[in-house]
Structure formats: structure tokens, C-alpha cells
Amino acid sequence: MDCAKIVDSFSAYLDNRMTDAQKEEFLAHLAECPACRQEFDVWQAMSALFANLPQPELPANFSSSLHEKLLEAQKEMIAEEKNVLPFAEKKKNMKSSIPWSRFGSIAAALFLLVGVTWFATDKIWNQEKQNPNLLAESSFSAEGKPDIATNDLLPQNEGEEPSASSGDELGTSYGEIDKDGMKFASLDDATKQFVYSNALGRSADGHPIIAYRGEYEGAEEKDESEVTEKILPVYEVTKATVNLPEADSQVVITKAYELAKQPGIKLLRILSDNNEQLNGIVMVVPKDSLNTFLGEWNGFSPDVKHEIAKADISSEYNDLITQKESLQASNVPEDDSRMQEILLKLKSFNEQLEQVEVMIQFH
Amino acid sequence: MALDYQELIRRSQEGDVEAFEELILAHQQKIYSIAYRMMGNPYDASDMAQEALVKIFKFIKNYRGEASFSTWIYHITMNTCRDELRKKYWQIETSLDQPMDNEEGSFNREIADFSSLPEDIYEKKELGAYLQGLIQALHPEYRMVIVMRENMGLSYEEIAEQLNISLGTVKSRLNRARKCLRDKILADKELYPQLQRLKL
Structure with missing residues (x-):
């Protein structure tokens, strides 16, 4: 083997990538070639330098800052698990990103499985006044499904989400805002808070809309076939x-x-x-x-x-x-x-x- | 460890943040270290390490134990850094692994840009910072193989699989990157007493 080839195989030797025969040939060359041996010593010393490089110190706030991000991710994951998606958006993506297959697995003991339930309230983000005719003002299509532009249903601004201080509002009546006939006000605070935290966007006429697909206590049980037909195969x-x-x-x-x-x-x-x-x-x-x-x-x-x-x-x-x-x-x-x-x-x-x-x- | 490792994984898969934090406690330093070697500064390293850890938290429910947990999480860390580098300034040069002419100058420029080493590296005379600077000056393609081999201790097969390159390419890149680093270290050895002690 010539010297150029030997130099090219330094890494292979250092990383133990040679067969016994190759090693033998390699070492035999080093034994009789001082130039290659000297060069190999340099490579070996350098390899040790990099291998023993001290570990950089973890920044002081690393864990606390990570903790915040993990909590945020956890929140997102819960929202995703609960399949919160406005209907118009869902219709568009019916066969795409919704993890329907996971739908059944997250049913908490407290909650009953239902299909799609809609709430609309103007109280949550916009606390100016309560509108008793919200249902009438939100336009519904012939099938009884809300007919609202997709963009309006997407979260517009995180800052507009209900703050903790709006918790006092939870007990107040929002009227009959549920087309399935369930009174929102009759829900317990924890469930309401859950619905709030999963609220999405505003309707075309400016009213905040909470679109919520999922489980909650006291909801009507839906025909399972409605859910089943939306479950997509896993590839x-x-x-x-x-x-x-x-x-x-x-x-x-x-x-x-x-x-x-x-x-x-x-x-x-x-x-x-x-x-x-x-x-x-x-x-x-x-x-x-x-x-x-x-x-x-x-x-x-x-x-x-x-x-x-x-x-x-x-x-x-x-x-x-x-x-x-x-x-x-x-x-x-x-x-x-x-x-x-x-x-x-x-x-x-x-x-x-x-x-x-x-x-x-x-x- | 207060809780069984498998139990920590199971609870993390259910979205338990505390369990996850306990699970990754032992790996945090290494993940940060990989990100630091790849990104070259504590700010980006911290961002990337945390981004990787959040990804791991989100995807841990899909972890079925096919690969060892550490292999899996270091893989995600490396990919996160790689994506970021790609977004930032990565230009894949098709000629990277082609045989090159023997003009030593152009050969080196393609693998590393040592002219970009910050001056204070030399002023501080800290060997660690100097060596990190050298890794940082390497072209990302070469930086990755060096970090994966020296820092993460991956085998050639693992590097080939993760970077989707052949084993021959892994070997030639490692050799060329090391040669390039060796040339620079020899040129600078007068600056660092530690280097002289090593009889470089």
C-alpha cells in the first residue's frame, strides 16, 4: 500500500473499521515508514483532543424554560386529542390531518361520546354584552350545520383567548347556545373551562364561536355510525x-x-x-x-x-x-x-x- | 431514580410533563452538547435542544422501543439541528463528494471556512473554544459526520442511515474532515501550549 492510501485509511483505523488483514497491512506499513507513523501520531493525538472536548455547560435557565415549552406542548396535545376543529375546517380536511383513529381512545370516564356539538357565545372574548339571540345571528345551513367561513373559525389571536380572570364569567348564563339542545349554563365549571380553552375564532358576523367536537358530561349520545364513518384507515x-x-x-x-x-x-x-x-x-x-x-x-x-x-x-x-x-x-x-x-x-x-x-x- | 424507567416512558406517552422531565434528565446535557457542537453558540444550541426535547415529548407516544431510547432522542436532536442549518444557510454542493483536484487551497475551502473563526478564540487561548470553532467552521455536511462520530459515538452504519449517505461517503467525509482539522491545528499549534504538549 502506498503512503497516500495509508493516510486515506487513518479514519478507518481510528474508528476500528478495518478487517484483521487490513489492519495487519496498515500496521506493517507504519512500522517501516517513519513519515506515515509520525503523521498517524498527529491524527491519533487530534482524535483524542476532540474526543475529550469538555461538554458545554447547560444554561442556567434551561430546565425552567424547557418546562414552560413542555407545558405549552402538553396543552396543544390535549387540544389535538380532543379533536377541536371548527366544522367548516373539518369538512375541508375531513380526510386529512384529524387523528380520527385516536378519537375513541381518549374518552375520559366522566365524559360521554358525542358527535359534533356547537357552542356559540359572544361572552367569552368579547365581554361587552350578552347576546341572547346568538343562535339566530349565527347563520346555519340547511342541514343545520353552521355555515361560517373557515378563516373566521381559526384562532385569530391567542391574546384574545379567555384569561383566567374571566373565570368569574363561567357561572353566568349564555342562553341556549347549543343547537343540540343542551344548555351551556348547565355544565359544571370544569367542563365549561374545557370548552373555553378549546374555543376557536369568530363567526362571519363577528361573534366568537366555540366549535367543540368531543366529549363532555351531560351531552347527548350520538349514533356511533356517525363517528365510525369518519374514522380513516391508518397507513x-x-x-x-x-x-x-x-x-x-x-x-x-x-x-x-x-x-x-x-x-x-x-x-x-x-x-x-x-x-x-x-x-x-x-x-x-x-x-x-x-x-x-x-x-x-x-x-x-x-x-x-x-x-x-x-x-x-x-x-x-x-x-x-x-x-x-x-x-x-x-x-x-x-x-x-x-x-x-x-x-x-x-x-x-x-x-x-x-x-x-x-x-x-x-x- | 424514583420511578422505573419503563414507567417513566409510559407516563410520558400519556403526556405527563413531570415524568418526561425525569426521563430526559440524564440525557439533557448530551442533547445540549450535540446541539452546541452543531450550532456553535449557546443561544442557538439552547433553542435547538429545547425544540428537540419538545418534539421528543410530542412524539414519544409513537416510540415503541425499536431503537434504544438514547439513539432515538439523539437522532431527533441531530435532525432538528440539521433542519435548522438547512433553513439558515445550507447549500448542498453536489460536488461535495466528487474527487477534487489537488490544489490544497481549494480543497480546504470547500470543507471548511477557517477565515470565519472569530478573533477572540485566539485571544482567549482556550483550547476548547478553539476546537469548537474549528468544528463550527466545517461545512455542515462534514460537521455532522464529525459530531455524530466524535460526540455521539455513532457507528458508520448509523451515520449512513441517519444522513442517508453510503458507508463509503461516511468514511471519506470523516477522513477529509479530519485531514482538514489536522492541517489547521498544525498551523495553529504554536498558539496553544496544550497542542505542543501533545507533540503535534
Whole structure:
């Protein structure tokens, strides 16, 4: 091996990435080449310098500031779990980002499951006066659903949310503001506070709207079918790893080629480093034959380990479907570039859903 | 530890902030340290470490134990820093891993911009700050492999997977980054008695 190659392999030696034979060759060269040896000493000393770099000190307010952010995140997560979403927005995104599948799991013992319940009140943010005819002023469509521009339902300004001091207002009557016939005033304070904290935006005519989909005590129980039809399937992409101990690479490659003859199984790539040492093989396997495929490697060693990881792509997938449907609804032809892009992405998603990428690697 | 580790994970998955804080207590320093090496200053490091920890809190319900908890959280930390760097000033140079000509000057400029090292690094003569400055001057692509290897102790396979590059690329980037750092350290060794003691 010449000196340039030796210098190029310093990292491989320092990081213990050499086979015994390579190590032997490397050390033999150092033994007889003072220049390379001196240079290697420098690399070793430098590596030690970086490895022993003192850890930077955590800022004094790190934990307290993190605590605040975590509480904020917790609040967001609770809101998300409770599926707070204005109807118009929900209708638009019916098949997208709402974690419907989780809907059932969060039902607290206190609360009954209901469909969509609407509250509207002007008292919460705008404490000037109570409007007894709120229902009449909010416009409802023929199906009895509020017909309000989406933008008006989105939170306009966090600062406008009810403050803690408005808690006194909780006990006051807001009239019959619930189209399901439930009197808001009859709710206990904790439930009202919950509804407040999940309030969203204002209606087109300027009234604050609380749109609340979820569970609360005393609510009417809805027909379950209404909820079920909104539950979307979960799409999960699977990746698998087979960890084999350092084995005879040729045997493994032969085995991989043999397996690739089976229908649906493909050998995607062989990973090797600069020294052409085999590091791994990536294969593609149909989802339904994954277990059989993984079982094929069991004979190799008693130490063989399989790992299966899943990634949820439901939100992206459903978004694509929604986009596709909305283009179809506006009669956009299939050869339109937007449509083509969506179809291509969907195709790739479908492939990812049906196939599993399996990485066979050595450790 | 007051509570069982698995119990802390389970409670964190239910959104319990206190349990989560206890769970990550032992990892906080390392997460900050990774962010510091990547971002190069305590302000951005603190922001990124906290952003990563909030992400971990939000996503912990999806954590099923496929990877070890520490691997998983350091991975999220690295990705958070990476996204931020990308947003800030990352320009991926396609020629990065192509063979380059042997003009030493241009070779080094592409990997690192040592001209951007702040003057006070030299004035303070603090070796730690100096070495951090060198890491910081590296192109983000190279900085990442150095941090992942030296700071996080990841294997080549783990680095390759996280950065979606081949093992060969991991190896060549590490080697080139180290060579680049070595050149700079040798050039500056007179400034630091610690470097001289190491017989660099």
C-alpha cells in the first residue's frame, strides 16, 4: 500500500473499521515508514483532543424554560386529542390531518361520546354584552350545520383567548347556545373551562364561536355510525432490519440472490465501503411475505436479530387523496401536471405501503 | 431514580410533563452538547435542544422501543439541528463528494471556512473554544459526520442511515474532515501550549 492510501485509511483505523488483514497491512506499513507513523501520531493525538472536548455547560435557565415549552406542548396535545376543529375546517380536511383513529381512545370516564356539538357565545372574548339571540345571528345551513367561513373559525389571536380572570364569567348564563339542545349554563365549571380553552375564532358576523367536537358530561349520545364513518384507515410504512453477525459475505450474497428469484422480492443494492468490504444488502419484499422472508435468515446464526420499524404516513397519504378528490371535483384532467404529481406521489406511497425495505446488515 | 424507567416512558406517552422531565434528565446535557457542537453558540444550541426535547415529548407516544431510547432522542436532536442549518444557510454542493483536484487551497475551502473563526478564540487561548470553532467552521455536511462520530459515538452504519449517505461517503467525509482539522491545528499549534504538549 502506498503512503497516500495509508493516510486515506487513518479514519478507518481510528474508528476500528478495518478487517484483521487490513489492519495487519496498515500496521506493517507504519512500522517501516517513519513519515506515515509520525503523521498517524498527529491524527491519533487530534482524535483524542476532540474526543475529550469538555461538554458545554447547560444554561442556567434551561430546565425552567424547557418546562414552560413542555407545558405549552402538553396543552396543544390535549387540544389535538380532543379533536377541536371548527366544522367548516373539518369538512375541508375531513380526510386529512384529524387523528380520527385516536378519537375513541381518549374518552375520559366522566365524559360521554358525542358527535359534533356547537357552542356559540359572544361572552367569552368579547365581554361587552350578552347576546341572547346568538343562535339566530349565527347563520346555519340547511342541514343545520353552521355555515361560517373557515378563516373566521381559526384562532385569530391567542391574546384574545379567555384569561383566567374571566373565570368569574363561567357561572353566568349564555342562553341556549347549543343547537343540540343542551344548555351551556348547565355544565359544571370544569367542563365549561374545557370548552373555553378549546374555543376557536369568530363567526362571519363577528361573534366568537366555540366549535367543540368531543366529549363532555351531560351531552347527548350520538349514533356511533356517525363517528365510525369518519374514522380513516391508518397507513403505515414498514422497514425491517436483519442483523447478522460478521459472516461469510459470499454465502450471504448467494442467499440474497436466491431469495430475489422469488416473486416480488428484489435485491435493491449492496452496500460496501471503499475497501469493497460488504456492509449490507438492501432488499425489497412484499409486505405479506415479510415474515417468511425474515425467517429465511434465521438459519444463518443463533444471533440473528430482526427489527421492524413502522412510520405512520396516514396524514400525508390522506392529504394526497383529498387533493386528488378536490382536483377531480373541479374536473381537472388526469394529464394535468398537478394531477400527475399527486398520482405519482400516491403511486410511490402505495408501493411503500405494499413493500417492505429490508436492510440486511452485519454487526 | 424514583420511578422505573419503563414507567417513566409510559407516563410520558400519556403526556405527563413531570415524568418526561425525569426521563430526559440524564440525557439533557448530551442533547445540549450535540446541539452546541452543531450550532456553535449557546443561544442557538439552547433553542435547538429545547425544540428537540419538545418534539421528543410530542412524539414519544409513537416510540415503541425499536431503537434504544438514547439513539432515538439523539437522532431527533441531530435532525432538528440539521433542519435548522438547512433553513439558515445550507447549500448542498453536489460536488461535495466528487474527487477534487489537488490544489490544497481549494480543497480546504470547500470543507471548511477557517477565515470565519472569530478573533477572540485566539485571544482567549482556550483550547476548547478553539476546537469548537474549528468544528463550527466545517461545512455542515462534514460537521455532522464529525459530531455524530466524535460526540455521539455513532457507528458508520448509523451515520449512513441517519444522513442517508453510503458507508463509503461516511468514511471519506470523516477522513477529509479530519485531514482538514489536522492541517489547521498544525498551523495553529504554536498558539496553544496544550497542542505542543501533545507533540503535534
